[in-house]
Amino acid sequence: TQLLEQSPQFLSIQEGENLTVYCNSSSVFSSLQWYRQEPGEGPVLLVTVVTGGEVKKLKRLTFQFGDARKDSSLHITAAQPGDTGLYLCAEGNTNAGKSTFGDGTTLTVKP
Amino acid sequence: DAGITQSPRHKVTETGTPVTLRCHQTENHRYMYWYRQDPGHGLRLIHYSYGVKDTDKGEVSDGYSVSRSKTEDFLLTLESATSSQTSVYFCAIKTGQSYEQYFGPGTRLTVT
Structure with a gap:
């Protein structure tokens, strides 16, 4: 089973600041998903990246997939309190579509 | 919205009692999964199902069983709940x- 490492574990910033969180593995990802989980709710899918070097944007969120497909980053521009939550990366494998999740980055954006 | 509901949403039970959690979906998807989430451990797979009556173990399956008699329902049972299953x-x-x-x-779920 592939081990996903997410960093930092915790991040607390002021509204309006930019931030980047990371997801790394020693093995090549087949595809990578990013999820956001708000307190008291289930994770919600944000994006899937598949191709090495791929960049996807979702409003103020920019997702990058490393050229070697062993790392990914999520950059948030001008963070808002509504961005507060747990950000999880996950990698799927071919066995019954199971996914392995990282432990997540807990982001707090203070007004 | 993938039409997934879980019941109950909150439960407190005593050590040694059986507990069943229900997952219901409305869109007839083949694959269903049960995870537990604990501080410092992220999401860990307990059991999963790839069709009616087709289930298999995940990484933390000890103490849990599952059943899927209909496409739309996936049940997770704790045969004898322990405090370590609070999650x-x-x-x-x-x-x-x-x-x-x-x-x-x-x-x-809180097991006291």
């Missing part, structure tokens, strides 16, 4: 050929 439990489904999963709202 938040999430059900998820997978759509199509991708690895993208869609989660229910979760069940917070």
Whole structure:
């Protein structure tokens, strides 16, 4: 089973600041998903990246997939309190579509 | 919205009692998953199902059993609850050929 490492574990910033969180593995990802989980709710899918070097944007969120497909980053521009939550990366494998999740980055954006 | 509901949403039970959590989906997806989420451990797979009566173990299956007699329902049973099973439990489904999963709202279980 592939081990996903997410960093930092915790991040607390002021509204309006930019931030980047990371997801790394020693093995090549087949595809990578990013999820956001708000307190008291289930994770919600944000994006899937598949191709090495791929960049996807979702409003103020920019997702990058490393050229070697062993790392990914999520950059948030001008963070808002509504961005507060747990950000999880996950990698799927071919066995019954199971996914392995990282432990997540807990982001707090203070007004 | 993938039409996933979980029941109950909250439960407090005593050590040694049996507990069953229910996951219900409305869109006839083949794959369903049960996870537990604990501080410092992220989401860990308990059991999963790839069709009616087709289930298999995940990484933390000890003390848990599952059943899937209908496509829409996936049940997780704790035969004899222990305090170490206090956690938040999430059900998820997978759509199509991708690895993208869609989660229910979760069940917070406390074993006293």
